[in-house]
Amino acid sequence: MPETVISARNLDLTFETNDGPVHALKDITLDIAEGEFISLIGPSGCGKTTLLRVIADLEKPTGGTMSVNGMTPGQARLARAYGYVFQQAALLPWRTIEKNVGLPLEVMGLDAATRKSRIASNLELVNLAGFEKKFPWQLSGGMQQRASIARALAVEPAMLLMDEPFGALDEIVRDHLNEQLLKLWAKTKKTVVFVTHSIPEAVFLSTRIVVMSPRPGRIHEIIECDLGADRSLDIRETPEFLKIAHQVREGLKAGHSYDE
Amino acid sequence: MSERGFIQDRLVPVGSILMVILVIWYIAAYAMNAPFQRDFDRRTDVTRTGTEFLLATMSQPKPTMPAPHQVAENLWKNTLTVKPWSKRSLVYHSWITLSATLLGFAMGTALGVAIAIGIVHIPALDRSLLPWIITSQTIPILAVAPMIIVLLSAIGVTGLLPKALISTYLSFFPVAVGMVKGLRSPDILHLDLMRTYSATKLQLLWKLRIPASVPFFFTSMKVAIAASLIGAIVGELPTGAVAGIGSKLLAGSYYSQTIDIFAALIAGSIVAIMLVSFVDILGRFVNARMGAKQS
Numbered sequence: 300m301p302e303t304v305i306s307a308r309n310l311d312l313t314f315e316t317n318d319g320p321v322h323a324l325k326d327i328t329l330d331i332a333e334g335e336f337i338s339l340i341g342p343s344g345c346g347k348t349t350l351l352r353v354i355a356d357l358e359k360p361t362g363g364t365m366s367v368n369g370m371t372p373g374q375a376r377l378a379r380a381y382g383y384v385f386q387q388a389a390l391l392p393w394r395t396i397e398k399n400v401g402l403p404l405e406v407m408g409l410d411a412a413t414r415k416s417r418i419a420s421n422l423e424l425v426n427l428a429g430f431e432k433k434f435p436w437q438l439s440g441g442m443q444q445r446a447s448i449a450r451a452l453a454v455e456p457a458m459l460l461m462d463e464p465f466g467a468l469d470e471i472v473r474d475h476l477n478e479q480l481l482k483l484w485a486k487t488k489k490t491v492v493f494v495t496h497s498i499p500e501a502v503f504l505s506t507r508i509v510v511m512s513p514r515p516g517r518i519h520e521i522i523e524c525d526l527g528a529d530r531s532l533d534i535r536e537t538p539e540f541l542k543i544a545h546q547v548r549e550g551l552k553a554g555h556s557y558d559e
Numbered sequence: 560m561s562e563r564g565f566i567q568d569r570l571v572p573v574g575s576i577l578m579v580i581l582v583i584w585y586i587a588a589y590a591m592n593a594p595f596q597r598d599f600d601r602r603t604d605v606t607r608t609g610t611e612f613l614l615a616t617m618s619q620p621k622p623t624m625p626a627p628h629q630v631a632e633n634l635w636k637n638t639l640t641v642k643p644w645s646k647r648s649l650v651y652h653s654w655i656t657l658s659a660t661l662l663g664f665a666m667g668t669a670l671g672v673a674i675a676i677g678i679v680h681i682p683a684l685d686r687s688l689l690p691w692i693i694t695s696q697t698i699p700i701l702a703v704a705p706m707i708i709v710l711l712s713a714i715g716v717t718g719l720l721p722k723a724l725i726s727t728y729l730s731f732f733p734v735a736v737g738m739v740k741g742l743r744s745p746d747i748l749h750l751d752l753m754r755t756y757s758a759t760k761l762q763l764l765w766k767l768r769i770p771a772s773v774p775f776f777f778t779s780m781k782v783a784i785a786a787s788l789i790g791a792i793v794g795e796l797p798t799g800a801v802a803g804i805g806s807k808l809l810a811g812s813y814y815s816q817t818i819d820i821f822a823a824l825i826a827g828s829i830v831a832i833m834l835v836s837f838v839d840i841l842g843r844f845v846n847a848r849m850g851a852k853q854s
Contacts, residue, residue, distance in 0.1 A: 376755065392849075405754070
């Protein structure tokens with residue numbers, strides 16, 4: 300039995316805004332085991348990004364407990380337990396691609412030789428070898444996002460937290476990156492928590508899909524989804540795939556995600 | 560930029576304005592010098608034709624308004640025909656002012672950056688210091704400059720430093736304000752990113768805030784270096800300084816040497832243009848090295 304690495308118990312988070320309190324997360328209880336690929340899916344405002352940010356210690360919950368690797372999220376962040384991939388690539392425009400990938404390594408205080416080898420191997424992993432000296436603006440959106448994934452992987456974290464990493468990309472690039480990400484996951488055996496609002500993306504990538512519903516953000520349903528190793532994009536035409544996709548859509552519907 | 564592009568985009572517009580200024584200047588010189596010339600001619604009983612009269616207004620030894628060519632001649636004589644280190648040379652006087660400008664600018668920039676870093680990191684400074692900094696710039700420098708000079712000379716500090724301090728006073732402000740903006744310019748996304756790395760405040764400053772502020776830094780330095788020059792010239796006025804562009808302005812007004820005043824003004828402008836251009840070129844170079852898209 301794989302170990303539980305992320306554990307949320309009755310998590311609550313309320314933002315105080317000028318228009319009164321916003322209940323972003325309500326009573327979230329979720330266990331994520333090592334090596335799982337978990338997708339958080341739901342409409343805007345369902346708290347999926349907020350939940351990811353709580354795991355990353357970018358937001359503080361107002362109730363309940365969250366533990367990451369048996370520690371508080373803050374301790375886990377200091378222990379560099381995760382790599383975070385944002386919706387935008389968030390590369391620093393004044394750094395070349397290799398310097399961008401090296402940024403977290405500089406912050407960690409690694410020596411130049413280690414940095415160099417990690418930069419090279421991770422750029423290789425995301426098929427960006429040869430682009431080391433380019434500045435971000437010289438790369439396409441998809442390549443920039445791949446560079447930001449290489450940057451997250453360079454930390455060599457046991458888990459990857461990804462916040463709609465392909466949301467801003469066109470569908471062709473997104474398909475391609477989904478396939479690459481799956482291969483990467485199979486190769487590295489990392490735990491991945493992946494926020495998305497695309498049903499096909501969630502079904503294609505995940506081992507479990509957490510369907511969330513809005514106002515207040517809560518977990519509506521958790522759907523098991525293991526389509527087996529070595530799946531290719533073609534699997535999206537199979538009845539098994541369509542069945543799970545249908546189940547997710549029904550879950551979203553029941554959670555009032557399609558209400559106005 | 561191609562050569563043709565440079566001529567069309569820069570030289571033609573700037574040259575046109577220069578021509579307009581010269582025409583207005585000549586007309587003004589005629590209009591302002593004519594009454595004296597008329598008076599003088601009546602007293603000395605000279606009659607001139609219209610053209611002769613026009614030429615006479617353009618060649619008075621102490622005109623109310625010197626004509627452009629008189630100023631140009633004076634500039635030429637006092638820069639190229641005398642040794643640069645002679646007391647008559649405008650190069651010598653410009654250098655005296657320039658050295659105070661550069662020292663004051665260096666101190667002002669360092670002070671401005673230090674204040675900005677403090678304001679960005681310490682909320683109490685943000686609330687307490689900024690109003691005072693803004694107030695400091697509302698005090699007329701012409702009122703403050705003599706006090707600084709007199710106070711410092713009372714404790715035995717004379718020469719370059721008092722003038723440089725006035726430059727510092729004028730130049731730290733644009734740098735401080737620009738750098739506060741620049742150090743706060745990184746977006747939330749990048750701040751979140753650094754937080755996921757558990758970066759220290761020093762790392763955040765060094766790897767994110769300072770690089771992000773570089774374009775702001777050069778923009779504010781362009782303003783600051785011009786202000787520094789003004790500060791140095793103003794600093795030369797109340798001391799009865801014997802050297803520097805300010806002293807040339809002062810001496811010119813004592814002896815009604817209007818041509819000298821204008822020549823010193825032009826010399827000051829040339830120094831200012833050179834300083835601002837230098838900062839501009841340096842800024843472009845640094846931005847290009849930092850991967851800015853060529854525009």
